[in-house]
Amino acid sequence: MPPVGQLARDHWRGAWNGDGHAPEGEQPDGYRDYDRKVPLLATTLKLLxxxxxxxxxxxxxxxxxxxxxxxxLDNPDDFRAYSVRAEARRKAREAELERARREREExxxxxxAxxxxxxxxxxxxxxxxxLTASGECSPCLSDRRRAAEAAQEQTGQAPGGGIFGWRRRA
Incomplete structure (x- = not known):
């Protein structure tokens, strides 16, 4: 039986059609096209x-x-099976996108709140x-600090206070 199968291989083996570009983390997928192919079956009359x-x-x-x-006589690796796998992948991607959308919404x-x-x-x-201790936002706190520093400079005090305040400025 094996030599007969090898000799007739071109007549029963479908042509592979792979998608070739699987998304990251997935194996490439595809299907066999059995158009114009004849399934070759073997058995014995005794078994039959x-x-x-x-x-x-x-x-x-x-x-x-x-x-x-x-x-x-069925072709488990034909386009029908590929379509079922592709639909399952599509649904899984949609579920993942929906999960991510829900997380962003939450x-x-x-x-x-x-x-x-x-x-x-x-x-x-x-x-x-x-949040600051006074309940002000960071920009308001920064504006208040800049205003305080400007007021200190106008009064002649070193910004940061003390005799060595000028060193902290750098």
Whole structure:
């Protein structure tokens, strides 16, 4: 049986059509095109007569196990199977995108719930902007510090105070 299968290989083996460019982390996928191919089956009359065609008595070249006639005539690696795998991959990608969208939405809701109004500028401030002891936002606190430093310079005091305040400035 093996020499017959090898000699007839071009007539029963489908042509491979691979997608060739799998996303990162996935194996390349594809299917066999059995257009204009004839399935080559082998069995013995003894097995067929004893068990009939509905139990695994036939061997299809290119398949790995003994099969019933119906299973042997099916092409588990054809475009139908590829379409099912592609649809499963598409659904998995959509589920991942939906999960990421939900996480972003939940994070946005957490940020909205944690915001406060700055007493200095009256704008909405989010936790990552930095809350000071006075409740001011970081920009208002920076503006107040710059104003204090400018006032100190105008009065002639060293910014940072003390005799060595000029050294801290650098």
């Amino acid at each position: 007569a004893a068990h009939g065609p509905h139990v695994p008595v036939g061997w299809r070249y290119g398949h790995s196990t003994w099969q019933s006639l119906d299973d042997a 994070e946005r809701h957490r940020m909205e 944690a915001q406060w109004v700055c007493p200095g500028c009256r704008s909405s401030v989010y936790p990552d902007a930095g």
